[in-house]
Structures are given as structure tokens and as C-alpha cells.
Amino acid sequence: MTQLISDAESVRLLHDLEPVVAGELDRHLASTRDWYPHEYVPWSEGRTYDGLLGGDAWSPEDSTLSDVDRTALVVNLLTEDNLPSYHFEIATHFGRDGAWGTWVHRWTAEEDRHGTVLRDYLTVTRAVDPVALENARMVHMSVGFRKPHETMLHSLAYVSFQELATRISHRNTGVASNEPICEQMLSRVAADENLHMIFYRNLLAAAFQLEPSLTMRAVSEVVQDFQMPGHTIQDFTRKSVQIANAGIYDLRLHKDQVLVPVLRQWQVWDLEGLDPEGEKARLELEQHLAELEAAAVRFEERRAARAARAAERG
Numbered sequence: 001m002t003q004l005i006s007d008a009e010s011v012r013l014l015h016d017l018e019p020v021v022a023g024e025l026d027r028h029l030a031s032t033r034d035w036y037p038h039e040y041v042p043w044s045e046g047r048t049y050d051g052l053l054g055g056d057a058w059s060p061e062d063s064t065l066s067d068v069d070r071t072a073l074v075v076n077l078l079t080e081d082n083l084p085s086y087h088f089e090i091a092t093h094f095g096r097d098g099a100w101g102t103w104v105h106r107w108t109a110e111e112d113r114h115g116t117v118l119r120d121y122l123t124v125t126r127a128v129d130p131v132a133l134e135n136a137r138m139v140h141m142s143v144g145f146r147k148p149h150e151t152m153l154h155s156l157a158y159v160s161f162q163e164l165a166t167r168i169s170h171r172n173t174g175v176a177s178n179e180p181i182c183e184q185m186l187s188r189v190a191a192d193e194n195l196h197m198i199f200y201r202n203l204l205a206a207a208f209q210l211e212p213s214l215t216m217r218a219v220s221e222v223v224q225d226f227q228m229p230g231h232t233i234q235d236f237t238r239k240s241v242q243i244a245n246a247g248i249y250d251l252r253l254h255k256d257q258v259l260v261p262v263l264r265q266w267q268v269w270d271l272e273g274l275d276p277e278g279e280k281a282r283l284e285l286e287q288h289l290a291e292l293e294a295a296a297v298r299f300e301e302r303r304a305a306r307a308a309r310a311a312e313r314g
């Protein structure tokens, strides 16, 4: 793939976007409110585990959560766990100085709450096997995380979609759990992800004004090879199919509730003044969405057929 923008252009864009970052940061700080992970965890339900302190070994009967609920919770937590890699990615692309740096650190501090509250909740309620969880965390974090593209515009586009994707995934995992405390905790986390999405989405809207064609190319490329931030989790394909079959996060949600609304906010379909490369990128984006729609319909049909067969078997 050809380099979309030079390092010098990236530096200029970072500089030109700085006042927008400062404004968005003020807006973010005014609309967010502090919350405390410990308040979302039913500590009195906790019991000592076996091992060093000689408590009770974990067993699947310890919690009423279904297998798919457990899978979704573990995927969401492992995704949050890779925060050091995400911090590295955004600090590399956005820098650690001025308003950009203030945002990078603030965002990292907010994200850290997500892993904390999820792990405390899962451990105290005995929702998942703590040994398997820790082993999975070690494997996942040892792989790290790298965004597939190298420029700050790609990075901005990726996080705009990724924050919304994680918002929906947390929210739907909470609802699926049928556990009021779990649902409350995950809606709290989802509310953070939503504010993060708005921050990045507004920044990219400003980038569209400054550099419409370059931004269109970055957005189109990111949408075309988008992967969830947790895609390097061991056995992710099987887990994501399980999550999709349960309707927690599937192609339909990805297209209709993540891609389409963000693209509409940027008014990508009405944007004028694109150069030939920008027009080509928009066309490819449109074609990709049509293919995604067809794939979503196929998946929904297969899922419905499987559900009908299962109902017949009783």
C-alpha cells in the first residue's frame, strides 16, 4: 500500500488539529463524570479460592451466567487488558505534548477503570474460571496490539469506529447477562466508550474539513479491513462466532450501528471537492458496505435457520 500521507504532513495535521483537540477535551471533561469501580462490585458475595489460601476451587456452577455470557465478558475484559499497547499506539501517533498529550493520558486513565471493574466483578462473583482468565490475559498481552495502518488519520478513523464497537459490545453483553449488577456495570463502561467515540468522531470531522481526500482514503481503508481490537485473543474466531450467534455483536450491528451512523455524521456521501483518489476511496467504501450488507443478510438467514432447527429438536 502506498504511504497515504508523509510524516511531515502528519505533523502539520496534528498541529492544525490541536485547537480542536483542546476544545473537544474541554467538552469531554464537562460532559463526563467520575465513577468508582468498587461501587459496581458485590464484594460480600466473594469467597476465597483454592490455592495459597486454601479456599474453594472455581466451578461452573458458582455462577448462573451462560457459556456465551462468559465468553463475551472474557472477550470484553481481555480487550480492555491490552491498554498498554493501545496507549503506545495513540501516544506514538498523537504525541504526548499539549492538548493531544493531555487527552492521551486522560483517555488511558479512563480506560483503565474498565479492566479494573470487569476483573473485580468477574472474580468476586465467580463468573469465570480465574486461572483460565489469567492464562488468557498473559497470552493475549504477550501478543500485544498493532493497528494495521501507520498514519494518524488512520488511527483517528480506527478509534472512532472501535470506541462505538466496544460501546455496543459492552452494552449488549450486560443486557444478555440478565444480571442487574453486571448490566449496570457494563452500561457505565459503555457510557465512557460513547464519550470516547464522540471525541474521536468530532476530531475526524475536523480532519475532513482540513484534508477531505486524505481523510476519505484513510476512513475507507480502515472500514475495509476493520478488525475488533480484541481480534488477537486466542481462539477469537470461535468466540466471536459464539458472540454473533447470541446477537451480542454481529455483522448487522457492526454495519448498522457502528459504521453507518459514524459515516453519516461525517456526511461522507455528500462531501464535495474530493480529488480522484478521494472519489475512488469513497466508491470503494460504498461497495464494501454493500458487500457487508449481503454478508449480514446471509449470516442472519443461517442463524435463523439454525434456531428453527434447534426449536424443532426441542
Ligand SMILES: [Fe+2]
Binding pocket: 080, 111, 114, 166, 193
Ligand atoms: Fe474501554
Ligand SMILES: [Fe+2]
Binding pocket: 111, 163, 192, 193, 196
Ligand atoms: Fe474507550
